[in-house]
Amino acid sequence: MVKPVAKLFQNPEKNIMAEIGKTAALMHDVIDLSIGDPDMTTPQPIIDAASQAMLDGQTHYTASYGAPEYLQAIVDFHNQKFGSHYQLENVRATVGASHATDLAFGALLDPGDEVIIFDPYFTPYEIQVKQYHATPVFVACKVENNFQPQKADIEAAITEQTKAILVNSPSNPTGAVYDEATLQGIADLAKKYDLYLLADEVYWPYVFNEHQYLPLENFAPERTLVTGSLSKVFAMTGFRIGYLLGPAEIIDAAGLLNEGVTYTAPSMAQFAGSFGLQNFAELSQPLQAEFKQRLNYLGTELNKLPWAKTIPIAGSIYLFLDISGSGMDDVTFSDYLLEKAGILVIPGRAFGPAGQGFVRIAATQNMAELEKAVAGFKSLNFEKESLSK
Numbered sequence: 490m491v492k493p494v495a496k497l498f499q500n501p502e503k504n505i506m507a508e509i510g511k512t513a514a515l516m517h518d519v520i521d522l523s524i525g526d527p528d529m530t531t532p533q534p535i536i537d538a539a540s541q542a543m544l545d546g547q548t549h550y551t552a553s554y555g556a557p558e559y560l561q562a563i564v565d566f567h568n569q570k571f572g573s574h575y576q577l578e579n580v581r582a583t584v585g586a587s588h589a590t591d592l593a594f595g596a597l598l599d600p601g602d603e604v605i606i607f608d609p610y611f612t613p614y615e616i617q618v619k620q621y622h623a624t625p626v627f628v629a630c631k632v633e634n635n636f637q638p639q640k641a642d643i644e645a646a647i648t649e650q651t652k653a654i655l656v657n658s659p660s661n662p663t664g665a666v667y668d669e670a671t672l673q674g675i676a677d678l679a680k681k682y683d684l685y686l687l688a689d690e691v692y693w694p695y696v697f698n699e700h701q702y703l704p705l706e707n708f709a710p711e712r713t714l715v716t717g718s719l720s721k722v723f724a725m726t727g728f729r730i731g732y733l734l735g736p737a738e739i740i741d742a743a744g745l746l747n748e749g750v751t752y753t754a755p756s757m758a759q760f761a762g763s764f765g766l767q768n769f770a771e772l773s774q775p776l777q778a779e780f781k782q783r784l785n786y787l788g789t790e791l792n793k794l795p796w797a798k799t800i801p802i803a804g805s806i807y808l809f810l811d812i813s814g815s816g817m818d819d820v821t822f823s824d825y826l827l828e829k830a831g832i833l834v835i836p837g838r839a840f841g842p843a844g845q846g847f848v849r850i851a852a853t854q855n856m857a858e859l860e861k862a863v864a865g866f867k868s869l870n871f872e873k874e875s876l877s878k
């Protein structure tokens with residue numbers, strides 16, 4: 490007999506996302522709108538910068554906190570773009586935003602602490618909090634509020650144990666972009682109850698139409714940690730490169746933790762990332778234009794279906810579609826859509842209970858594939874009541 494694994498993993502809940510990933514890998518002739526990995530190849534100049542870095546011998550560990558060139562590029566970028574006041578002591582290279590979030594939680598949380606997370610949410614947050622023996626507390630966001638969290642709901646969830654509020658805008662999976670009043674309300678609560686704010690900004694340039702990206706760090710800089718990523722902004726998911734920004738003492742604590750985790754981030758990815766940030770507009774704008782076109786197209790066409798509707802397109806690379814008018818729940822609907830139309834999406838409940846009745850459609854296929862997908866959606870027939878539009 491050997492002792493069992495940690496209690497946290499002894500009775501794992503069904504992981505819908507992981508199962509869909511396995512299904513997608515096995516299937517052929519399917520329009521895969523499930524995974525949030527941009528379909529475009531990384532812009533060639535960034536690939537060239539990574540190659541050149543390796544040819545120049547950048548194949549070693551960098552300093553544990555990151556290569557100075559990369560850290561400077563991040564600080565310059567944020568200070569110029571968002572009017573922030575970061576210095577090198579406020580930043581650390583990470584292996585993507587997931588690693589940054591994990592380090593931030595590790596630096597902040599003691600056993601028994603609570604973190605407020607808005608439901609529906611990017612699923613990995615939950616285990617990231619629990620592994621530090623802390624508790625995620627979910628606050629449901631509603632479609633009638635365009636999935637903006639409500640200040641009164643947040644305040645009702647705050648307890649003596651609350652340590653931080655996690656904010657992901659533009660949101661995965663809902664596509665909501667939090668407006669100024671929402672962000673101000675969150676910052677006011679953080680100040681009133683002395684809480685940290687953790688801003689997951691991986692989709693920040695993907696903000697469309699009349700909406701505007703407002704960085705949370707500008708509302709409460711003294712208590713905000715930012716987890717940044719180059720995965721989505723430059724289609725660099727495989728490079729595994731991101732960063733953590735925030736107050737120096739938190740960055741230092743994250744550094745101590747990371748000595749025993751990844752030590753540093755991949756060196757060639759840091760040099761590729763520096764190049765990307767220094768040439769941001771030119772390299773990122775084509776991706777932004779493409780996702781804007783795709784989401785606006787999907788929003789317009791799918792809203793024509795009597796049994797489906799979405800909130801106005803605001804941001805991210807996802808569309809969160811209300812399919813409750815089909816008369817099916819989101820899991821049954823997703824299975825039916827796959828079987829009848831060969832389209833793979835993710836049932837909303839994979840992102841938390843508030844996602845029930847929705848499916849997440851990732852716009853990570855080209856326009857020709859999306860046109861086929863729209864035709865597939867339109868081929869479905871439901872004899873249910875139309876949703877009020």
Ligand SMILES: Cc1ncc(COP(=O)(O)O)c(C=O)c1O
Binds near residue numbers: 719
């Ligand atoms: C909201 C959110 N945060 C973080 C990540 C992870 O990003 P990275 O590839 O930088 O680890 C994702 C990836 O899908 C995401 O959707």
